[in-house]
Amino acid sequence: MAMRLLRPFTGDIVEHSSSHHSQRSCHRKVRAAVSYSPDGVVTVMLAFTNDMFPRVAFATSEDHRWTLSSWQAQRPREGILSLKGKLYFLTTRLQFFVVDPPQHVGKKGSPSSSSLPTPRMVAICTLDKIRPPLFLAECDSEVLLVGRTDKSRRHIIIYKLADIIQGMFIPLESTGDNSLFTWKRSICVSSKAHPTIAGSSVVCLHPSFKYLGQYHLRSQSWSTATDGHFLRGPIPCPYTLIHHIYTCYDRHYW
Numbered sequence: 001m002a003m004r005l006l007r008p009f010t011g012d013i014v015e016h017s018s019s020h021h022s023q024r025s026c027h028r029k030v031r032a033a034v035s036y037s038p039d040g041v042v043t044v045m046l047a048f049t050n051d052m053f054p055r056v057a058f059a060t061s062e063d064h065r066w067t068l069s070s071w072q073a074q075r076p077r078e079g080i081l082s083l084k085g086k087l088y089f090l091t092t093r094l095q096f097f098v099v100d101p102p103q104h105v106g107k108k109g110s111p112s113s114s115s116l117p118t119p120r121m122v123a124i125c126t127l128d129k130i131r132p133p134l135f136l137a138e139c140d141s142e143v144l145l146v147g148r149t150d151k152s153r154r155h156i157i158i159y160k161l162a163d164i165i166q167g168m169f170i171p172l173e174s175t176g177d178n179s180l181f182t183w184k185r186s187i188c189v190s191s192k193a194h195p196t197i198a199g200s201s202v203v204c205l206h207p208s209f210k211y212l213g214q215y216h217l218r219s220q221s222w223s224t225a226t227d228g229h230f231l232r233g234p235i236p237c238p239y240t241l242i243h244h245i246y247t248c249y250d251r252h253y254w
Helices: 161-165 241-247
Strands: 003-006 013-016 030-036 042-048 056-060 077-083 086-091 095-099 120-124 131-139 142-148 156-160 178-181 187-190 201-205 212-216 221-226
Touching: 030 077, 030 086, 042 077, 042 086, 077 131, 086 131, 095 161, 120 161, 131 178, 131 187, 142 161, 156 161, 156 201, 212 241, 221 241
Parallel strands: 178 201
Antiparallel strands: 003 013, 030 042, 042 056, 077 086, 086 095, 095 120, 131 142, 142 156, 178 187, 201 212, 212 221
């Protein structure tokens, strides 16, 4: 698996070495975290979402091959999120782990001899604070934990990881002009880019499992985000932009 990274602001392309891992299915289920050192070295970490392959692969722009972590990630996992070059893991026990990028040891132009730091547990939550389904999301550079208040799944609750680390469980009442699309991967979408989706809302599967709903955090109420039962398979054209955003990470649909 070869990888090329495009820097959107400069147009520079950084090419990374190939991965020789034999399980091709893992390549389709991966989270990538990218970081940059002051001397221009780019580091990429790849976390595979398949619990059957619990290691993290990493390489720098100076390396000729990928290296696998000496440790195994915590399993089973509820979600993985990448933000600011770091990987965040959420386990089914509601434990939060962070993997920092490796420090580049060699000089620019030479392979690195770095190793990947072991995951750090930074916080833990309990089921009396939040219920499944659980998702990790990012909004305004904050890591968020999205879930339900009880078994009925009627109401959504969101916590900031930064608050949980401090032992505070303060429900987030607003995400500003942004809305969260939560599913296999969570996406933060500005209502300015998609006016039909209100800010401070969460687009997800309605508790009835019949359609995509839009949950409004301020009013704690549901509305229909779009028509069509997408769980039965790809929706016939014409499909809406909401369907495309929600399913763009699932190759079953595209």
